[in-house]
Amino acid sequence: MNTLQIASLVVVLAGLFGAVNSIFLKLPASIGILAVSLIASIGVLLIDLAIPGLGIADSIRTLVNELHFSEALLEGMLGLLLFAGALHVNVSDLRKQWVVVLVMATIGVGISTVLFGMGAVAIFGMPLIVALVFGAIVSPTDPVAVLGVLRESDLDPTLETQIAGESLFNDGVGYVLFLVLVGLAFPTLGEHHADGAWGPFVLFFREALGGALLGLVLGWITFRIMRSFDDYPVEVLLTLGLAFGGYALADAIGVSAPIAAVTAGLLIGEHGSTFAMSKQTREAVDGFWKMVDAILNALLFMMIGFELFFVTFSGDMLLASIAAIAMALLARLAAVAVPVLAMRRAHDFVPGVIPIMTWGGLKGGISIALALSLPNSEWKPEILTATYVIVVFSILVQGLTVGRVARHYGKPA
Incomplete structure (x- = not known):
């Protein structure tokens, strides 16, 4: 199949799965599409086991492989999703919580x-x-999954800002940390390898700070251009160019593309929306990016379901993956509790912030994409399988219950 046919099939399936969820399951959109995608994948695998001669699973596995999930997400969809997420974050609230967000997104990871x-x-x-x-693969919370669930949960505004801000930035920080550690674990790759004792630290700060600076510069340039005229179709196109072009430029010059997308989105969402857009333009930009966010979320969660075809299960591997779920939750608990307890005298936290942020720290497609991008080694199948189990548990179990956890633990003492 050519690229257009594959893209058409993906969009058609995402629409059909979304319709099935809306009619029968009635789950939150992204979670429901993942559930339907998983059910369909499991059904195909069961048919293949019952009638192996049909070779259905192999055919679908070949088709899914042509989607290039890791490249499609890390080099295409991620920039748009992060930009869209940052565009709708309340920067005024984020500014008040910046210390908490920074500590969570760095020390916590x-x-x-x-x-x-x-x-x-x-x-x-x-x-x-x-x-x-x-x-590093499973530690960052996925902003795509987190922000999608936040829209369905009635959380305290302060807590929502902390979770949203952390998920946007710790994703970028986690990606940079992943690149540094992969360079140390697999130095023959060369692309992100840094020589010398200080090499990994230099690489980390170059990627993180360079990405933030590039995002701010490109966002400011776009803001100045948008401020000079009022033509909402062109201004929508400029924001799309900023998200696409900024991400590609960051990747080309070796700085963090996710962090560049987030900082550019925050600047346009706050400064650009206030000083460079008319009411009509603001509504057009907001509506466009909400639609982009919804469509890409649907496509991403459907693709996560189909990645089941690349996971190899065995009894021992399943038990190890279940243990990995518990370990991921304990690591997340420590990542939240240590910063909160250290900062509780200087900053206000809502009741139940530790259990809510622990359970609300969802993993998502980025973790799977990073696991798929690992070089082939004896450990890659185990890492991929365990990561997949952690992500599916996180989205289906934590994602469907985080609202209930927030209502239970978020009650004032």
């Missing part, structure tokens, strides 16, 4: 990566540096 890595050594028996790469 580091704590989770180390703790999960140590647990992965015990569970899977892999080398520590490979286990730390595994930790």
